[in-house]
Amino acid sequence: MKNTILIIDDEEPILESLEMYFSEKGFNVICAKTAEEGMHKTLLFDPDLIILDVRLPDQDGLELIKRLKEKKKDTQVIIITAFHDMETTIKAVKRGAYEYIPKPLDIEELDSAVCKALKAEEKVKEKNGLIIENPSTHERGKLIGKSKAMKEIFKAIGILSENRVTVLIEGETGTGKELIAQAIHYNSPFRDHPFIPINCSAIVGTLLESELFGHEKGSFTGAHSTKRGKFELAGDGTIFLDEVSEIPYELQAKLLRFLQEKEFERVGGEKTLKSNARVIAATNKSLSQLVREGKFREDLYYRLSVAKIEVPPLRKRKSDIPLLVEYLIGRINCELKRNIRKVEERAIQRMMEYDWPGNVRELENVLTRIAIELREEIITEEHIIPLLEGKGTDQKGSVVGHLLSLSAVEKEHIRRVLEYTGWHFGKACQILGISRPSLRKKIREYNLQKEKNNLLAF
Numbered sequence: 466m467k468n469t470i471l472i473i474d475d476e477e478p479i480l481e482s483l484e485m486y487f488s489e490k491g492f493n494v495i496c497a498k499t500a501e502e503g504m505h506k507t508l509l510f511d512p513d514l515i516i517l518d519v520r521l522p523d524q525d526g527l528e529l530i531k532r533l534k535e536k537k538k539d540t541q542v543i544i545i546t547a548f549h550d551m552e553t554t555i556k557a558v559k560r561g562a563y564e565y566i567p568k569p570l571d572i573e574e575l576d577s578a579v580c581k582a583l584k585a586e587e588k589v590k591e592k593n594g595l596i597i598e599n600p601s602t603h604e605r606g607k608l609i610g611k612s613k614a615m616k617e618i619f620k621a622i623g624i625l626s627e628n629r630v631t632v633l634i635e636g637e638t639g640t641g642k643e644l645i646a647q648a649i650h651y652n653s654p655f656r657d658h659p660f661i662p663i664n665c666s667a668i669v670g671t672l673l674e675s676e677l678f679g680h681e682k683g684s685f686t687g688a689h690s691t692k693r694g695k696f697e698l699a700g701d702g703t704i705f706l707d708e709v710s711e712i713p714y715e716l717q718a719k720l721l722r723f724l725q726e727k728e729f730e731r732v733g734g735e736k737t738l739k740s741n742a743r744v745i746a747a748t749n750k751s752l753s754q755l756v757r758e759g760k761f762r763e764d765l766y767y768r769l770s771v772a773k774i775e776v777p778p779l780r781k782r783k784s785d786i787p788l789l790v791e792y793l794i795g796r797i798n799c800e801l802k803r804n805i806r807k808v809e810e811r812a813i814q815r816m817m818e819y820d821w822p823g824n825v826r827e828l829e830n831v832l833t834r835i836a837i838e839l840r841e842e843i844i845t846e847e848h849i850i851p852l853l854e855g856k857g858t859d860q861k862g863s864v865v866g867h868l869l870s871l872s873a874v875e876k877e878h879i880r881r882v883l884e885y886t887g888w889h890f891g892k893a894c895q896i897l898g899i900s901r902p903s904l905r906k907k908i909r910e911y912n913l914q915k916e917k918n919n920l921l922a923f
């Protein structure tokens with residue numbers, strides 16, 4: 466079926482030449498000279514793509530994108546304009562434009578943008594791949610997983626939120642230990658009391674003691690007034706001791722006493738205080754190993770691990786990956802105001818083959834980085850590969866799965882050469898053995914961009 470393109474521009478010669486060009490290429494072309502006419506024809510003809518001039522007699526084209534996108538979320542919009550400035554680009558992209566082409570128009574450039582936009586849309590409409598359902602709001606702190614291991618963890622959270630025993634959560638970095646501790650607390654009858662996280666590796670010895678148990682005025686240099694510690698402040702809440710392995714040996718004895726007796730003294734204080742706070746501790750090092758090495762008190766280890774949750778690394782529960790990707794993209798869409806609607810099947814496959822040494826946090830970072838730069842509404846393997854490149858992949862993964870398509874190799878190679886030459890076209894063309902126009906075409910085709918430092922400004 467023919468694709469329909471709507472061109473909205475008030476300049477007759479541009480309308481005519483674009484109409485002729487795209488009709489000849491086999492598109493169904495419709496023209497409009499004002500924003501109102503454009504809006505009307507959009508609703509009437511439901512075009513697959515709109516080429517839109519920013520300057521229109523009756524309304525700013527940027528405003529029009531907003532209205533168009535409200536009515537037709539899936540229609541791709543390509544902006545053309547004489548104002549080639551960063552601000553307009555950012556606004557246009559924010560409002561959902563797919564691409565931005567400056568005037569005077571380079572027809573090749575416009576043509577390649579049109580083809581790419583339509584191809585991306587086709588891919589979104591294909592049946593396979595992971596469809597992202599966007600909830601209207603996205604609460605943080607949800608624990609996602611359907612693997613056997615995660616189901617066991619959900620069960621443990623259910624049981625542990627009913628009592629107040631001390632819990633030790635062991636797992637590699639980024640596996641969701643803090644999230645699990647929060648889930649235990651917020652599912653318990655004490656959810657309205659504070660949940661106080663303390664990173665034991667971020668605070669040095671005496672200060673950590675004072676942070677936990679408080680101090681009396683004048684007990685050490687800098688102690689200008691009496692301060693209550695987190696155990697006092699927590700009341701019936703939960704103290705989350707993150708990286709508990711880093712607690713200095715002497716302080717370990719005080720923590721042990723608290724766990725046994727619920728009693729403690731402030732630094733420099735004589736009065737014995739009591740607290741009912743629950744302790745949940747987490748570690749990404751093996752505590753039993755540290756006990757064997759004499760770096761962690763054995764008695765404290767046993768006290769802490771009355772209940773123990775071991776969170777397996779992501780590579781050992783890969784069946785959770787698609788569900789996590791769906792959830793995380795939904796969240797990223799909300800937080801970064803993006804509209805990623807799909808993840809291509811091969812992209813999911815890539816993610817399943819990768820080992821994720823940084824676990825869910827790394828997955829979240831990779832998806833965020835892609836979302837920041839992405840112009841399409843679909844994530845493909847080309848987006849994923851450069852971010853996983855050179856890092857560990859699952860040895861058991863199929864050999865074919867690791868082999869790249871020709872275009873992916875070409876894209877990567879051109880990107881490297883451009884980076885190597887500092888985007889010097891002359892040198893890059895020499896190395897690649899191609900002409901400047903060919904290089905430009907490739908850059909457009911693969912959407913290669915010079916590393917920008919201001920990406921986060923979007």
Ligand SMILES: Nc1ncnc2c1ncn2[C@@H]1O[C@H](COP(=O)(O)OP(=O)(O)OP(=O)(O)O)[C@@H](O)[C@H]1O
Nearest residue numbers: 607608609637638639640641642643644749825826
């Ligand atoms: N099962 C999960 N479902 C949803 N999000 C998750 C899950 N596991 C981890 N995350 C997300 O991954 C990130 C890291 O999680 P978290 O901080 O709980 O990990 P951690 O094990 O405490 O890491 P570290 O050891 O580095 O402190 C967070 O943004 C969290 O929301």
Ligand SMILES: [Mg+2]
Nearest residue numbers: 639642643707
């Ligand atoms: Mg943590």
